[in-house]
Amino acid sequence: MKPDFRRCMIWLHTYSGLLIGWLLFVIFVTGTLSYFNLEISQWMKPELGSYKSSDKLLNQSLSLLSEQTNKSQRWQINLPTERDNQFVISWSIPDVKRAKRFSMILDSQTFNEIKVRDTNGGNFFRTFHYTLELRGFGGRYIAGIAAMVMLIGIFTGVFTHRRFFKDFFTIRINKLMKTLTDTHAVMGVITLPFCFVISFSALLIYISIYVPFSAQHHFDNGYRDLNKLVSTSLPKVTASNIAVEPIKDLMPFVNTVKTYWPEKAAIKSIVYEQPFDSNGRILVYRNPLISLSNKAEVLAFHAKSAELLAPIEPERTARVIRRIFYGLHEAHFATPTLRWLFFFMGVASCILIASGLIIWLNKRLDKVKKRHLGHTLVERLNIAGIAGLLLAITSYFYANRIIPLNIESRAELEVTTFLLVWFICLIYSFIRPALKAWSEILFFTALALLLLPLVDFLIEPNWLMQALEYKNMAYIGFDLALLFSGGVCLSIYKWLKGVIEKPEAKNIKSEIKTKERALC
Amino acid sequence: MNYRLNITLRSLAAIFGSYGLAVASSFALVPIFMHVFGCFKADAVYLGTIFSYVFYFACVIFSFNRASVLLVWRDITLVCFIFYLMHYIGNIL
Numbered sequence: 001m002k003p004d005f006r007r008c009m010i011w012l013h014t015y016s017g018l019l020i021g022w023l024l025f026v027i028f029v030t031g032t033l034s035y036f037n038l039e040i041s042q043w044m045k046p047e048l049g050s051y052k053s054s055d056k057l058l059n060q061s062l063s064l065l066s067e068q069t070n071k072s073q074r075w076q077i078n079l080p081t082e083r084d085n086q087f088v089i090s091w092s093i094p095d096v097k098r099a100k101r102f103s104m105i106l107d108s109q110t111f112n113e114i115k116v117r118d119t120n121g122g123n124f125f126r127t128f129h130y131t132l133e134l135r136g137f138g139g140r141y142i143a144g145i146a147a148m149v150m151l152i153g154i155f156t157g158v159f160t161h162r163r164f165f166k167d168f169f170t171i172r173i174n175k176l177m178k179t180l181t182d183t184h185a186v187m188g189v190i191t192l193p194f195c196f197v198i199s200f201s202a203l204l205i206y207i208s209i210y211v212p213f214s215a216q217h218h219f220d221n222g223y224r225d226l227n228k229l230v231s232t233s234l235p236k237v238t239a240s241n242i243a244v245e246p247i248k249d250l251m252p253f254v255n256t257v258k259t260y261w262p263e264k265a266a267i268k269s270i271v272y273e274q275p276f277d278s279n280g281r282i283l284v285y286r287n288p289l290i291s292l293s294n295k296a297e298v299l300a301f302h303a304k305s306a307e308l309l310a311p312i313e314p315e316r317t318a319r320v321i322r323r324i325f326y327g328l329h330e331a332h333f334a335t336p337t338l339r340w341l342f343f344f345m346g347v348a349s350c351i352l353i354a355s356g357l358i359i360w361l362n363k364r365l366d367k368v369k370k371r372h373l374g375h376t377l378v379e380r381l382n383i384a385g386i387a388g389l390l391l392a393i394t395s396y397f398y399a400n401r402i403i404p405l406n407i408e409s410r411a412e413l414e415v416t417t418f419l420l421v422w423f424i425c426l427i428y429s430f431i432r433p434a435l436k437a438w439s440e441i442l443f444f445t446a447l448a449l450l451l452l453p454l455v456d457f458l459i460e461p462n463w464l465m466q467a468l469e470y471k472n473m474a475y476i477g478f479d480l481a482l483l484f485s486g487g488v489c490l491s492i493y494k495w496l497k498g499v500i501e502k503p504e505a506k507n508i509k510s511e512i513k514t515k516e517r518a519l520c
Numbered sequence: 521m522n523y524r525l526n527i528t529l530r531s532l533a534a535i536f537g538s539y540g541l542a543v544a545s546s547f548a549l550v551p552i553f554m555h556v557f558g559c560f561k562a563d564a565v566y567l568g569t570i571f572s573y574v575f576y577f578a579c580v581i582f583s584f585n586r587a588s589v590l591l592v593w594r595d596i597t598l599v600c601f602i603f604y605l606m607h608y609i610g611n612i613l
Contacts, residue, residue: 008584011582012584148580156581204570211572213546214569214572217559230562314561316560318562318567318570
């Protein structure tokens with residue numbers, strides 16, 4: 001094939017990157033947005049308002065739950081957090097096959113039910129980044145392949161550098177091509193560990209569907225059995241069949257919990273199992289801000305005696321490896337600063353992938369005289385895949401605000417808008433000259449992003465005012481992020497315009513020179 | 521050998537050959553984890569599956585890097601056979 005190892009690796013880097021680059025870009029962009037899944041959801045469900053959480057909500061929710069039904073087997077109270085402003089109570093009633101689940105989103109001041117608009121919110125990005133809207137059609141397999149190729153891209157990319165340090169400290173900004181190569185190199189070095197952890201953990205998350213054979217061979221029910229054997233959980237509640245009234249005061253539990261979990265707002269949710277049985281049990285779940293692992297920390301109490309029950313056994317190394325990688329991938333533990341750091345690492349990886357794709361094309365266009373069909377295809381897909389995706393995401397936010405609230409299957413309509421705008425960008429990229437299409441789509445995106453906070457304010461000024469009043473950083477932060485990314489898009493547009501105009505200016509100069517010569 | 525055929529065969533080795541090898545390794549690692557590291561069976565199966573990714577990755581790099589494509593396929597077959605033997609012996613133990 002190629003004479004030496006290094007050139008082999010460069011070849012592999014080039015072509016594995018080209019084949020799967022657009023897919024990786026989409027996955028990384030939507031995945032990066034999912035770091036702020038809950039914050040984006042909060043912005044997209046403005047009816048939730050901006051209220052602070054407290055433990056005082058608990059007792060009143062209990063009395064609300066007991067008003068609902070006396071057949072319930074399980075009550076759950078989800079307290080609102082800084083990130084996720086949803087205050088939800090839910091209860092389930094046993095049915096023939098599966099328990100029926102009901103839930104209510106509450107206003108944390110008046111305890112009235114809130115009607116929230118039908119939307120997938122930020123969760124759309126989260127599911128899209130690993131199923132690609134193709135759940136049931138192998139979407140998760142495609143995402144897995146992309147993760148593997150990313151790992152290979154990282155490994156082979158390291159060999160592409162001859163001068164690792166020198167590359168890291170150089171950025172040449174005069175020529176488009178050189179800027180791109182240097183950006184690609186710098187971003188590659190910065191995001192090396194991040195990309196490794198993200199891609200590897202992505203593969204570990206879906207172990208059960210990527211390499212299921214060993215588990216299928218050793219256990220009757222395959223991975224399901226294996227999962228039960230390696231993970232630990234609390235024993236099921238044994239009903240005593242002695243009917244009692246459910247307890248009404250959760251404060252003793254909360255006080256005990258405080259001695260174990262001293263941090264502020266430690267409780268994420270409370271589950272009351274078998275509330276009408278004398279053996280009822282109360283589970284208190286901790287906010288996942290402390291541990292890397294994705295295993296929920298929980299304290300279990302006997303409801304009537306308020307006695308602390310035996311904790312869950314710790315899991316063994318095999319399971320913990322996956323738990324920690326899973327936790328690192330989702331980053332639920334991240335505090336705001338760390339979350340932004342993760343976010344910017346994600347953005348840097350997106351830039352890495354996008355610049356790689358553009359470099360492939362430009363390097364070849366410089367050399368060839370006659371274009372191959374492949375060159376045109378890559379050129380157009382770059383436009384639709386990179387700039388088009390940004391516009392499509394922006395249109396998703398617009399759809400959330402503009403589509404009337406009472407329309408049926410509204411959430412699906414939002415997703416359709418996203419896909420439709422993306423498709424329109426693809427067509428648009430084929431009918432316009434390449435650089436024009438780039439700068440025009442970027443310009444639209446910048447304009448749309450910059451106008452969105454204004455549109456939001458015009459539709460309902462109260463949302464923003466309330467967020468300001470309650471210092472709801474999720475809402476304000478989202479608006480600021482929109483303005484900032486709009487600004488970035490605009491400056492890229494301006495820079496690109498400069499790059500387009502420069503060669504033309506040169507042409508004009510040389511024309512004048514030739515004319516002068518002709519005159520002479 | 522024809523360049524295109526060469527690349528095609530290497531890619532096939534990288535995609536499907538490596539996958540086969542990874543699956544074989546997920547079987548072969550089970551007895552190793554059980555008898556060498558003293559894990560429970562469930563843990564051994566779990567770890568074997570996790571580590572099979574390492575073999576997949578290594579095999580992809582290897583398939584584009586070996587001097588001849590025939591050697592790639594020979595080695596993959598050989599390693600798969602060794603993995604099968606390990607699995608077989610593990611079953612007897």
